[in-house]
Amino acid sequence: MFGSDKRNGHSLAAITTLIAEGTTIRGDIEFAGGLHLDGAIEGGVRGEGDKAVLMLSDKGRVDGEIRVLNAVINGKVHGDIVVSERLELAASARVEGNVYYKVLEMAAGAQINGKMIYQPEPPRQLSGPSTKVPDPDAEHADA
Numbered sequence: 001m002f003g004s005d006k007r008n009g010h011s012l013a014a015i016t017t018l019i020a021e022g023t024t025i026r027g028d029i030e031f032a033g034g035l036h037l038d039g040a041i042e043g044g045v046r047g048e049g050d051k052a053v054l055m056l057s058d059k060g061r062v063d064g065e066i067r068v069l070n071a072v073i074n075g076k077v078h079g080d081i082v083v084s085e086r087l088e089l090a091a092s093a094r095v096e097g098n099v100y101y102k103v104l105e106m107a108a109g110a111q112i113n114g115k116m117i118y119q120p121e122p123p124r125q126l127s128g129p130s131t132k133v134p135d136p137d138a139e140h141a142d143a
């Protein structure tokens with residue numbers, strides 16, 4: 001589906017990783033390219049790179065946060081979904097959590113129990129407060 005698909009002029013990655021039905025992974029997963037999930041992940045899922053795509057089949061399940069560039073969800077998700085480009089929710093999608101998206105396609109039958117939040121730009125990490133202390137003598141140097 002995503003191997004030769006072009007959306008908005010960007011080609012998306014072919015599926016390079018498969019987690020089969022009957023497989024459960026406990027812990028966070030980071031991947032590049034395409035990940036097709038028929039099994040279960042008990043932990044966070046993070047896609048790296050500008051062509052990362054997660055495909056969660058109707059047999060698949062994620063218990064944790066999903067943070068990817070593109071995603072097609074047709075299974076169960078217990079956690080937030082943060083998609084910085086395109087999110088497709090197929091008819092069997094069941095989401096218990098908030099959904100952050102830029103472009104959304106939602107089929108009849110998909111269910112979300114949470115907030116849907118449009119984000120035109122991907123979330124940015126804020127820098128912490130400056131630890132530099134002003135020099136009190138610097139103010140009096142001009143006088």
